[in-house]
Amino acid sequence: MSSNDVTHHAADDHDHDHGHDEHGPAPGLMRWVTTTNHKDIGTLYLWFSLVMFFIGGAMALVIRAELFQPGIQIVDPMFFNSMTTMHAIVMIFGVVMPAFVGLANWMIPMMIGAPDMALPRLNNWSFWIMPFAFTIMLSTLFMDSGGPAGGWTLYPPLVLQMGDSFAYVIFAIHFLGISSVMGSINIVATIFNMRAPGMTFMQMPMFVWTWLITAYLLIATIPVFAGAVTMLLTDRFFGTSFFNAAGGGDPVMFQHIFWFFGHPEVYILILPAFGIVSSIIPTFARKPLFGYDSMVYATASIAFLSFIVWAHHMFTTGMPLAGSLFFMFSTMMISVPTGVKVFNWVATMWRGSMTFETPMLFAIGFVIMFTVGGLSGLMLAITPADIQYHDTYFVVAHFHYVLVPGAIYSLMAATYYWLPKWTGNMYDETLGKWHFWISTVFVNVLFFPMHFVGLAGMPRRIPDYSLQFADWNMIATIGAFGFGFSQLMFVYIIVKCVRGGEKATANVWEGARGLEWTVASPAPYHTFETAPAIESSTVTR
Amino acid sequence: MRSSVYRSGFRWAFLLVLLLALPLGAWADWGAVNMPRGVTEISNEVYTLHMRIFYICCAIGAAVFGVMIVSMFLHRKSRGAEPATWHESTSVEIVWTVTPLIILIAMAIPAAKVLIKMEDFSDSEMSIKVTGYQWRWHYDYIDSGVDFYSQLAPEHNKARQQGADVDLEATFTGTDFNGEEPIYLRQVDNELVVPVGVKIRFLHTAADVIHSWWVQDLSIKKDSIPGFINENWARIDEPGIYRGKCAELCGRDHGFMPIVVRAVPQEEFDAWIAEKQEATVAANENSHRQWSKEELIATGEKVYQANCMSCHQAEGQGIPGMFPAISGSEIATGSVDEHIGTILNGVEGTMMSPFASVLSDADLAAVISYQRNALGNATGDIVQPTHIKSLRDDVDAAVTESVASAADNILTQGVN
Numbered sequence: 014m015s016s017n018d019v020t021h022h023a024a025d026d027h028d029h030d031h032g033h034d035e036h037g038p039a040p041g042l043m044r045w046v047t048t049t050n051h052k053d054i055g056t057l058y059l060w061f062s063l064v065m066f067f068i069g070g071a072m073a074l075v076i077r078a079e080l081f082q083p084g085i086q087i088v089d090p091m092f093f094n095s096m097t098t099m100h101a102i103v104m105i106f107g108v109v110m111p112a113f114v115g116l117a118n119w120m121i122p123m124m125i126g127a128p129d130m131a132l133p134r135l136n137n138w139s140f141w142i143m144p145f146a147f148t149i150m151l152s153t154l155f156m157d158s159g160g161p162a163g164g165w166t167l168y169p170p171l172v173l174q175m176g177d178s179f180a181y182v183i184f185a186i187h188f189l190g191i192s193s194v195m196g197s198i199n200i201v202a203t204i205f206n207m208r209a210p211g212m213t214f215m216q217m218p219m220f221v222w223t224w225l226i227t228a229y230l231l232i233a234t235i236p237v238f239a240g241a242v243t244m245l246l247t248d249r250f251f252g253t254s255f256f257n258a259a260g261g262g263d264p265v266m267f268q269h270i271f272w273f274f275g276h277p278e279v280y281i282l283i284l285p286a287f288g289i290v291s292s293i294i295p296t297f298a299r300k301p302l303f304g305y306d307s308m309v310y311a312t313a314s315i316a317f318l319s320f321i322v323w324a325h326h327m328f329t330t331g332m333p334l335a336g337s338l339f340f341m342f343s344t345m346m347i348s349v350p351t352g353v354k355v356f357n358w359v360a361t362m363w364r365g366s367m368t369f370e371t372p373m374l375f376a377i378g379f380v381i382m383f384t385v386g387g388l389s390g391l392m393l394a395i396t397p398a399d400i401q402y403h404d405t406y407f408v409v410a411h412f413h414y415v416l417v418p419g420a421i422y423s424l425m426a427a428t429y430y431w432l433p434k435w436t437g438n439m440y441d442e443t444l445g446k447w448h449f450w451i452s453t454v455f456v457n458v459l460f461f462p463m464h465f466v467g468l469a470g471m472p473r474r475i476p477d478y479s480l481q482f483a484d485w486n487m488i489a490t491i492g493a494f495g496f497g498f499s500q501l502m503f504v505y506i507i508v509k510c511v512r513g514g515e516k517a518t519a520n521v522w523e524g525a526r527g528l529e530w531t532v533a534s535p536a537p538y539h540t541f542e543t544a545p546a547i548e549s550s551t552v553t554r
Numbered sequence: 555m556r557s558s559v560y561r562s563g564f565r566w567a568f569l570l571v572l573l574l575a576l577p578l579g580a581w582a583d584w585g586a587v588n589m590p591r592g593v594t595e596i597s598n599e600v601y602t603l604h605m606r607i608f609y610i611c612c613a614i615g616a617a618v619f620g621v622m623i624v625s626m627f628l629h630r631k632s633r634g635a636e637p638a639t640w641h642e643s644t645s646v647e648i649v650w651t652v653t654p655l656i657i658l659i660a661m662a663i664p665a666a667k668v669l670i671k672m673e674d675f676s677d678s679e680m681s682i683k684v685t686g687y688q689w690r691w692h693y694d695y696i697d698s699g700v701d702f703y704s705q706l707a708p709e710h711n712k713a714r715q716q717g718a719d720v721d722l723e724a725t726f727t728g729t730d731f732n733g734e735e736p737i738y739l740r741q742v743d744n745e746l747v748v749p750v751g752v753k754i755r756f757l758h759t760a761a762d763v764i765h766s767w768w769v770q771d772l773s774i775k776k777d778s779i780p781g782f783i784n785e786n787w788a789r790i791d792e793p794g795i796y797r798g799k800c801a802e803l804c805g806r807d808h809g810f811m812p813i814v815v816r817a818v819p820q821e822e823f824d825a826w827i828a829e830k831q832e833a834t835v836a837a838n839e840n841s842h843r844q845w846s847k848e849e850l851i852a853t854g855e856k857v858y859q860a861n862c863m864s865c866h867q868a869e870g871q872g873i874p875g876m877f878p879a880i881s882g883s884e885i886a887t888g889s890v891d892e893h894i895g896t897i898l899n900g901v902e903g904t905m906m907s908p909f910a911s912v913l914s915d916a917d918l919a920a921v922i923s924y925q926r927n928a929l930g931n932a933t934g935d936i937v938q939p940t941h942i943k944s945l946r947d948d949v950d951a952a953v954t955e956s957v958a959s960a961a962d963n964i965l966t967q968g969v970n
Contacts, residue, residue, distance in 0.1 A: 083739075258782060305641070
């Protein structure tokens with residue numbers, strides 16, 4: 014990543030247009046501030062999300078440490094609540110989303126044979142907004158009134174009780190939203206306009222497809238979220254009553270608006286992961302992706318359905334019966350296209366010639382554990398049962414299974430998969446496998462017991478609990494610390510790889526197909542300044 | 555070479571799983587891993603649905619993971635597997651789209667039936683209005699005029715404070731319908747008593763933020779939303795004690811507002827209601843007599859610990875930036891009537907909620923006298939219940955009134 018050595022690249026890049034004055038990156042720190050290069054910006058996004066991963070993870074460890082035993086030992090309940098709130102905000106908006114945007118920046122131009130993103134200056138701006146937005150967001154933890162403590166869902170009226178940090182939080186959310194929308198517009202513009210001549214939509218790699226659909230989800234829903242938080246702001250400071258029953262408003266309306274954003278957001282966090290896994294499994298099975306067309310249609314169906322299932326987060330708010338039935342049926346429907354994707358991955362593996370390098374391990378871990386989360390999601394769709402599961406640790410277990418060994422594992426798989434392409438060096442395979450196995454053991458020790466305590470009646474977002482939940486909570490906390498600290502291995506492996514190692518070939522993996530593998534490793538600072546020819550051997554389908 | 559590294563890595567990892575999983579599994583309490591069956595017809599049907607969808611998920615998981623494991627064993631390069639070249643099959647795709655669809659329909663029909671039954675509020679024989687407050691419940695037996703507040707029992711409230719050194723397991727054991735159970739954080743000062751075999755309609759609302767009244771054994775969870783009324787119902791089959799909790803994050807003490815429902819035979823319930831009605835009369839009388847200073851301060855200390863301490867802290871020192879101190883505060887050492895007004899009406903836009911409808915005149919008088927003569931304050935003022943009553947008549951308790959009248963309107967017009 015930061016090993017993109019200036020002279021080395023300039024030399025590598027001798028065949029590009031010499032009339033151009035940008036041979037390589039600018040020297041020094043200003044390179045990173047002023048860069049409009051998709052690879053540099055991708056790198057910035059990826060490092061940023063890695064740092065945020067440890068900040069959000071530290072918050073999770075505060076939560077788990079308090080829950081190690083019943084009784085209040087370490088933090089005040091108010092601080093506990095701001096930890097659960099901030100942990101979610103950081104992990105969603107600071108880790109998973111920027112990491113996917115970082116991968117999109119690095120890989121989409123290289124996968125479609127484009128020289129860069131379509132809107133390079135916008136690209137710089139959409140990254141650099143984020144560190145400032147998160148500085149504001151995290152600074153609220155040091156304010157007298159404490160950080161936001163009403164949950165990341167920001168439900169009124171509770172959220173309106175927040176102290177002085179309220180305005181800062183809303184402001185930061187607006188900026189994160191602007192960053193996401195700008196990033197998405199850039200991705201859509203790039204995919205539509207910058208594909209190498211001859212690359213049709215149905216020849217694009219799955220990662221490009223899933224990101225195209227994700228970008229539309231972002232453009233459609235982030236403004237809705239921005240509207241909702243702005244209404245909170247005017248309710249608080251300008252005397253409106255959007256969500257205040259005493260003034261004729263309705264607190265539940267916020268939940269409808271929020272989840273109209275929030276449910277597509279869930280797919281924003283997982284569709285690019287589907288794309289990553291759909292790239293990795295064919296490579297290591299040495300067999301093309303099974304059912305490419307149905308994968309594209311399934312992704313589009315999931316995206317469409319994501320707009321009509323939002324109220325399944327609200328079955329206990331007292332919806333009319335017809336509403337509850339509709340949202341139950343539409344939610345159950347989502348399992349059909351999701352099932353198609355899982356079956357296609359399994360069929361891709363079937364009769365392949367598999368090897369199990371670290372990216373493949375993480376991808377298989379993704380398929381298995383994401384499916385565990387998907388199956389508990391199917392259970393949650395059954396409304397009468399959901400009314401019992403709702404707001405318990407069963408739900409916490411469910412969405413952590415799809416997000417940690419789901420989205421996060423796909424990000425780790427992607428890192429190991431493309432790291433040799435980014436740095437020109439192979440990572441340490443033995444350590445990578447250790448990282449996978451240790452993480453996988455601990456992530457299950459951490460999240461599986463949450464199913465049990467949730468079913469047995471433990472509500473979520475509580476700092477202290479009754480004694481019948483004590484054993485499983487202690488086990489989960491052991492898993493949390495094990496999982497958290499084993500991620501230091503990930504950093505070590507990345508840093509080691511950036512600094513050197515066995516040189517990677519252009520193709521890196523025996524079974525890898527696609528345009529990104531036709532350029533040297535590390536990828537030159539500028540790639541595809543002349544559009545590549547599209548041949549069947551370089552197309553992934 | 556790589557594959558041998560991989561194999562030994564795998565073996566070690568597998569051993570690690572076993573080493574961790576076995577002792578942890580043996581030591582854990584396997585009793586608390588599933589949803590309880592509960593004690594109503596609905597809760598039994600929900601349990602059946604839950605187990606059915608669980609088994610379906612297990613079967614799907616076993617099939618998918620089974621194929622994956624077989625494939626990972628057979629189709630590996632190290633065993634000399636040659637990759638196939640096929641990558642499409644429309645008929646297979648149709649099969650694995652239609653089969654899940656059929657399973658879903660088979661699941662959706664019974665689920666819809668149970669849901670329709672849950673939403674059938676007709677022919678209820680009694681109604682209880684449940685109002686969520688930060689952080690207590692208010693129960694109003696609409697048919698018999700009995701109402702009271704219910705919150706975490708005082709000894710639990712002490713034990714859950716940061717730094718309290720209490721042996722939770724030894725101290726808190728009680729009974730519920732499973733027999734002897736640890737009840738830390740699951741006990742209240744006033745239980746909700748209901749008759750068995752009667753269809754009870756619960757009406758849910760809230761006074762400040764959204765809460766959610768959840769009793770797992772009754773399969774009841776419904777959000778309490780300020781300004782709106784939700785309903786659900788239960789007919790409890792067996793007498794017993796059923797414990798629940800607030801399920802919707804409602805602020806600092808969300809984890810500390812339990813619910814206890816005691817289901818008793820009808821005659822016992824009638825006797826309990828009569829007793830409660832008498833107690834209400836007695837409490838009214840208490841508000842009319844003159845109290846001694848010692849009596850006020852002693853009662854006030856208890857009221858303080860139950861209602862004020864979790865924010866303003868045991869010594870009245872508060873939490874800087876979040877909850878103001880009472881020791882030496884302008885309100886608690888300044889004008890008596892302003893002090894009373896602050897507590898009656900709350901402070902808008904903060905977590906200080908109005909206590910006008912939460913505390914009786916006697917309790918208010920006691921706690922105000924306590925705050926002015928303890929916690930480092932020594933104003934010497936005492937307040938009599940009769941004084942509170944006279945102020946109450948002047949004070950516009952708009953917030954509570956409007957909640958109550960909105961509730962009554964909806965009640966008379968019917969819900970939904």
